[in-house]
Amino acid sequence: HKTIKKICCIGAGYVGGPTCAVIAEKNPDIIVTIVDINPTRIAAWNSDTLPIYEPGLDKIVKGCRGRNLFFSTDVDKGIIEADLIFVSVNTPTKKKGVGAGYAADLGYVESATRHIARVAQSDKIVVEKSTVPCRTAHSMRYILEANARPGIHFDILSNPEFLAEGTAVPDLMRPDRVLIGSLDTLAGRAAAASLADIYASWVPRGQIIAMNLWSSELSKLAANALLAQRISSINALSAICEATGADVDEVSYACGLDTRIGSKFLKASVGFGGSCFQKDILNLVYLSESLHLPEVAAYWRQVVEMNEYQKRRFTDRVISSLFNTLTGKKIAILGFAFKKDTGDTRESPAITLVNYFRAERANISIYDPKVEDSQIWMDLTEPGVVDDLAELQKQVSIATNAYSACDDADAVVICTEWDEFRDTYLDYGRIYENMKKPAFVFDGRLILDRNRLEGMGFRVETIGRAASSFKTPRDWE
Ligand code: NAD
């Protein structure tokens, strides 16, 4: 099989950037060029301030950039020079047309594929890095073969990415597994071996798994669906805990000790967010429906419905605790990113919560350590709606630190589990002094020591725990 000397990655996003930066670091003999049609993003990758925040990424990019790692808007050149091309473009949920609200929009994948076919002057290995519905490789191959210059051969591989945001670098450095799906032909297996060699520079061979193309594509959707399902399961149990006085953290701990269940991804929360879980499950729902498997579709759809329910339920608890009205009250939102250690807000539960609170005519002050103000304004407005921003800014403000967000607030709502919001970091005594009374804290991420905060005078309401007025078995002691 062929030894890869030049790689092109189409799509300089959350996946393409970190993945190919790590490939470049671990393979100093391979030239890696990451291309994107978005010039602002490429300029940022070439600047001191990278377009995405990921702990550890800065050092890797700055170590390889200009040596064997390049960022460019010249997509043609990137494609022409490469032996192997990663397609790492976005695959959002379709907003319109057939499958709207469920199916993945494959427009970007198709346009990148057509671009490869149009400009390629030599044989290429084309690797699906984007998360795509099962059998997308088939469409890509068809497009490539129908549009390529005569005599040019393409091999298609599926190599889904399992990194999570906030931990992208350690996830890439020590992946649980690397999947490489290929056609079961001589050429397909040879292409898979070429890609495997790249990963083998740092991943043990036993963890690089070869399989058929469709299994590899489906494994990505399946893994995300199974992970999200665990969160919805523990969140469903959190509702039972709140109603009974059981403590969801204790239940999660007890269940997680069973080695058949395991402890990860069993943390109850205000709901999962992020660009992947909801999109990929809806994609699976759509796939199931198109395969005439309505029971399977309904099963997976429920994971997303439970997540919506969790956000609504948490909001309702805020409203009822605040004496059934939020009108004119100030709510401090701590955390706007969908999880800690990222500035990404895609599908962040904080967006849904702020919209619910706005509908109740609350005043909202938001603080997040990493999310840009412009991003928050974008997430809370409808594109193209006149005066939307002006209206929004009458009700919502962005604070530069947690203390000023909480100043004069009626309630603090923890939406993201940033370490700096823990009661071991933040001075909740100071926050309490400057809040309206009774001072409420709603912990949507289970990061606070409720007894400690109640000792300061707060009324604390936590996901998966009964209201503070509720008698639990502990009160009988
Ligand atoms: P992203 O939106 O951050 O990046 C995609 C980039 O592709 C954008 O910068 C866009 O400008 C560029 N692009 C689109 N069409 C192009 C074209 N024709 N030519 C050149 N550039 C083009 O998306 P992301 O979060 O990196 O996700 C990419 C894929 O990886 C998605 O399919 C996603 O489901 C999957 N994925 C994401 C994560 C994650 O944590 N974000 C994890 C695993 C898998």
Ligand code: UDX
């Ligand atoms: C996810 C997958 O984990 C990753 O493998 C895939 O490649 C992309 O999608 P990501 O969305 O970046 O990664 O982050 P993840 O850590 O999975 O968290 C997703 C959401 O679930 C976050 O909002 C997080 O706060 C929430 N979550 C996670 C919980 O509420 N409870 C948990 O126990 C774990």
